[in-house]
Amino acid sequence: MKTPAPPSRSLEALRELTPARVGLGRSGASLPTDALLAFTLDHARARDAVHTALDAPHLIAGLAGLGLQVSEVSSQAQSRRDYLRRPDLGRMLDRDSRRALEQQSGCASELVIVIGDGLSPAAVNVHAVELARHLVPRLTEAGLQVGHVVVASGARVALGDEIGAVLGARMVVMLIGERPGLSAPDSLGAYLTFAPRIGLTDEKRNCVSNIHGAGLSYEEAAFKIAWLVREGIARQITGVALKDESGTALIAARPID
Template structure:
């Protein structure tokens, strides 16, 4: 087998840019154009605004109540320049959350634009479709789903604290890669409050059709929430051992079956 054939076979197994070939001292034109397209898609994902109205409609169409809030970042430019502003709620949003808060709940879910509105548009509702029956089966009480604009992960700490949630799960658009402008991440924090660190969270990443499926991500998130509520912790002291539960035939069938 020639080197060219070997690289061609390997390139079918990964979206990574390998075996690109060359034209003289440079890359072939098709690869230069492909890289330019991927870079443009990543930039678009970062700068494109979230269609909050469409996201709210999709989430409420699943039977969830919702509430929309915003961070202290006034616009996208401020959000990208000042990450700290994206971690704090605006005064108006704080007031809205205080008014919406009722009795303590087990779980608050935040859907945040993050660094890829596209990931939220394409994946947030799909993940909630897979997660909803698992939450209902466990009997957990839920706060209204919060749609957060110009938001960083840590914004969920304040949301969860205001809504008196035992745990908060932040569904957020991840920083786009050159092959993954549609990647959704989930960050789970037990006992959310202002000042929590990233070491106190669990993360599930690369949730998208070409990565971790919505069904498997929902299964992992449900397992982590269950463990967090039982053991009273998240973060470095809570390891994702959900794969062991997947060995049960009935669980594997549930993950594989279309919803």
């Protein structure tokens, strides 16, 4: 068997900058065994992330430890199979969950945070509480009060619209597991929607994505989300009408040496 040629120095340097699969080489007409095994392992991790169970008790305990009042709801997707085959069911609350939220809607909230399992419950189990730990103080500093925190199972992004509408929120922040990739099976995303209501589409939302160990840090993500929440409420917009200029704000806030 012909031994694969070693990669050039330029490819080695590129590999240090990205988790993408570049310059894998070949063995005959196939990939080298190491590259094939690594691909197979990452594919298995991505599949496992989709089917991991949402650890709602862990999330609720962690969020309560931050002094937040937490509710638990479910979508109309009664199983993971239903969730994957019927995306529409993941966008609607089941009857009992809606009734329970309606009983809490006596006073409108400025901001509601929804934590949904999405396509990677593994990401939510690992990152959601820690992101909230960094986010809530930044929201408080900006004069924003978190009215409700809702943990939602079987959730698609649009489920946050119904939850926010039922609770009378001016803004909803949905923290949700993103579609797993081969380099990031546990990536968390944050979707922000001003004046949430059923029937909104994605151009009405802002998204902060790629929150995981090798991506956006909790501190960076919390800064961006808090900026977007503050500006979205002040300008009464989110989505394509609200550009993320948090980077400019961060540069302006840094002291000059």
